[in-house]
Amino acid sequence: MPETYISTNRKELFLRACRSEPVERVPVWMMRQAGRYLPDYRAVRQKHAFLEVCKTPELAVEVSLQPFRTVGVDAVIVFSDILIPAEAMGVEVELTDSGPVITHPIREVSQVEALRVFDPEQDTGFVAEAIRRLCHELGPEVPVVGFAGAPWTLACYMVEGRAKDGFATPKQMMYHEPRVLRTLLEKIARATAGYLKAQIAAGAAAVQVFDTWAGELSRRDYQEFALPATQLLIAELSPGAVPVILYTKASDHLLRDVGQVGASVLSVDWRVDLAELRQRLGGRIALQGNVDPCVLLGPAEGIRRAVREAIEKTGGVGHILNLGHGILPSTPVENARAFVQTGQTTALPARVPLGRAD
DSSP states (O other): OOOOOOOSSHHHHHHHHHTTOOOSSOOBOOTTOSSTTSHHHHHHHHHSOHHHHHHOHHHHHHHHHHHHHHHOOSOEEOOOOTTHHHHHTTOOEEEETTEEEESSOOOSHHHHHHOOOOOHHHHSHHHHHHHHHHHHHHGGGSOEEEEEEOHHHHHHHHHHSSOOTTOHHHHHHHHHOHHHHHHHHHHHHHHHHHHHHHHHHHTOSEEEEEETTGGGSOHHHIIIIIHHHHHHHHHHHOOSSSOEEEEESSOGGGHHHHTTSOOSEEEOOTTSOHHHHHHHHTTSSEEEEEEOGGGGGSOHHHHHHHHHHHHHHHTTTTEEEEESSOOOTTOOHHHHHHHHHHHHHOOOOOOOOOOOOO
């Protein structure tokens, strides 16, 4: 019989999964779970701009709570955007539904030098305040998750100016002015560490670092540029009681290195086989993911099958069920609910020995 543990609440369940401790079921939440697939969110956005919602704690709290009320997720992630710290560093940012736009992209060393060290409470205190209000609203039994962008992913936007296939401009800086890029990455890492520390102090039970564009790099470039900056960020956080989740996309070629960053949980997309990754990493790091968001556009039985397969691959040990990327705006609400409820009601398979880390 598998070893089980009956948790008393969602927060304890979530934290035990982050620590790869026995649980009676996997916890479930979804990236971008507060968003356009929810009618209540669309109603808020008809009256308020995206950035206004991010910077107004009562609005951020409302949209953060909507998926908890509507689909019953086990964790609530604060509503914000990864470009908030970039703006606080002095970069002019426009946040739109089609993505962020940097008015004056960073292309010169003088622009990197001009980036300022900001006070998280003074300059981005609306994020910490939203977390405090969420913790008060939800009480001690539901985890609130904070987040930020990883140094490389944030640098991609700050240098390129917008999301763009390949991110050729930051790569050009990498090849022609590597010292400038390394300086930029270090500045971002230190600023982001302070930003996340403020979220933790406000009550975040865990924080997630999004390195969405890590997969754009070769393994060598990742090792030389993105990896050291992400290691610096996580080392600054001294993860322990508060888990750090690191998300990477299209990064199967990097996962041996990503697993060495120091995160408590590794979140991966649907291109990664969870069973193979578990064998590769062993039990030293928990996993999050990794159902393809497009599965939620299909029939309910396909959703249930994908959820059960994901849980089967990890044995439910050290596993937070999630999507492999953000939920799509066209997802029917009932399909999102089916994803969550299937995860919450799927019995864990018999526990199998964890693989050895290579």
